[in-house]
Amino acid sequence: MATPAVVTDTHYTVVDKKKGRVRCNYCGKEISGSTRLKQHLGGIPPDVLPCLKVPENVKIQMKNNLMGITKADANTKFRESFKSSSLRKRKSSSNDPCKGNHVSSQPNCLSRKRKHYTNNDEMAQSLINPEQLNAHTVGKIEKQAEDKFFFENGIDFSVANSPTFQKMMHALVGRGSMLSKVPSCNDLKGWILQEELKASQEHVREVVHSWGSTGCSILLDGWIDGKGRHLINFVVDSPRGPIFMKSADVTDIIGDVVAMITLLSGVIEEVGVQNVVQVVSYTTLSSLSVVGKKLTEKYSTISWTVCAAHCIGLILDEIGMLDPWRGVLDKAKDITQFIYTHETVLKLMMKHTSGVELVSSRRIRSLTPFLTLERIESQKNNMKMMFSSLEWKTSALSSTVDGMHVSDLVTGVSSFWTEAGMLLKGSLPLIRALHLISGGDSKPQLGYIYETMDQVKETIKEEYEDVETEYQPFWTVIDGIWNNQLHSPIICCLHDNEIKDGLSLCIEGMVKDKGARDLILLQLKDYLVASGAFGEGVAIDQKTKLSPVKWWSLYGGHCPELQSFAMRILSQTCTGASKYGQKRSLSEQLHMNGRNPVEQKQLTGLTFVHHNLRLRNAVSVSNTDYKDIFLEEMDPVVI
Secondary structure (H helix, E strand, O other), rough: OOOOOEEEOEEEEEEEEOOOEEOOOOOOOEOHHHHHHHHHOOOOOOOOOOOOOOOHHHHHHHHHHOOOOOOHHHHHHHHOOOOOOOOOOOOOOOOOOOOOOOOOOOOHHHHHOOOOOOOHHHHHHHHOHHHHHHHHHHHHHHHHHHHHHHHHHOOOOOHOOHOOOOOOOHHHHHHOOOOHOOOOHHHHHHHHHHHHHHHHHHHHHHHHHHHHHOOOEEEEEEEEEEOEEEEEEEEEEEEOOOOEEEEEEOOOOOOOOOHHHHHHHHHHHHHHHEEEEEEEEEOOHHHHHHHHHHHHHHHOOEEEOOHHHHHHHHHHHHHOOOOHHHHHHHHHHHHHHHHHHHHHHHHHHHHHOOOOOOOOOOOOOHHHHHHHHHHHHOOOHHHHHHOOHHHOOOHHHHHHHHHHHHHHHHHHOHHHHHHHHHHHHHHHHHHHHHHHHHOOOOOHHHHHHHHHHHHHHHHHHHOOOOHHHHHHHHHHHHHHHHHHOOOHHHOOOOOOOHHHHHHHHHHHOOOOOHHHHHHHHHHHHHHOOHHHHHHHHHHHHHHHOOOHHHHHHHHOOHHHHHHHHHHHHHOOOOOHHHHHOOOOOOHHOOOOOOHHHHHHHHHHHHHOOOOOOOHHHHHHHHHHHHHHHOOOOHHHHHO
């Protein structure tokens, strides 16, 4: 029997014509559909991982093709050579109002069948006319973006049936666009959700495939919701990006060490013991610290660490309790509470600050008082003008006890402004460090953790002009939290002063095979004495200029086992999932009772899609201000 011919192209090879699967000729990755292949080659997230080997000119060509940019030689562009797969049918039942939120779906919404067909005439025409193909592709991308908008933001699906929403979409894109055909509530919670679920699962499988070589970190994203329940989202982070794994309600077992170890062991086994480098906890709660100790005894190759961002939060909390800094923050709170409690004063403040808010409220609550103090200090002159204005002096509130107190803080002989400036000298370097280790500069953070904190201490010392009595209280707090809460083999091995003992201990614990371990320890001696390529001038010079991972990739090749081990550790994160700014409302809904099995399954799928879309988009955004990455606005009145 003759072997069927394999259709090839410059950029791809068709491996399954019926299913529409192709293989990238540059990296070998198999992909479903021509659009996803173009996204892969053009490096356009988030539906598929970008090709790392595609030539730059091809990358630009594919990106332009997707964006509808045509050139004179359009006929030489990428052409589909296989049949389209499962074109969408966007028809929904008109007699199903689909009222209520996205949780209370009806069974027929989930079991709706999609029609699959191939329009050969349409395909042939698109091959002849690349501009039409581009328009179709762009329209499809726009349509997918609309669907993802609902899933990513956790929006009630019934919004799709709202006449106002449909009018808005028509006004934005025009009735001739594909986007003017707004999906129904039933479509969103039915076949569209299932399609997005499959896409998310495929993305997760692609990321999971990389763990064997890069290793990964399990991030415990825990919180207490409004009902007093202890919930944890499990996020797995790696150089290929984070993925949401699952969510758990641990209210009944949070204090049960054995039960928590059983839960976490199940997660580790599911991820793969051989893949996990560390588990990053969200808290220093004593019960979880015991769990971490027991867990590392059970899995000697895995390290237990506490989120470095959480540790910096603890440092700021403790600094805020010191004299005289506690009094400074209390005075700042008096100012903001008075202004935000009285509407007339708030309007007057906004007038003088040109609309700049004084309260800077954030998800990491430890930052709030310090960022608010910084905001107040930046508006010092405007605040003085406000409380010196005739409008303030003639107001009824100016003669109240609280009004006179706040006015005196701002315009009087009070030491508030001097004390505020002194406190900010020591606290702002810590806030900048939080930005860095939370990925604000897109670097792998674990390799920078000790360097960053050393720089923080030196910056604080410089800010206080080397006056020991002024900088030492900050140093004492930093060292106390850092040494007690973040002291683990995987962290210690990164510090120059501890690298010999720390790295040796880390290798002893994390490398099971004795032969491999002995080889790595032998190569470690070369590194410590700067032997071979480690001692070359360029390697020494670049050590302070390149990222640790990049440096090892360039100059550690003559010690491949040590190189692989070092890069595996250095490419991990040192912070938890808070930097991704995950919304938790769907996870909270997931653990509420009262749904039938069909509804629960649907919500489980929706939660999986929702979190993974947000995680993919969080890492695809570059040059983002750190305040928007992991900090969330709160009600300023309750600060």
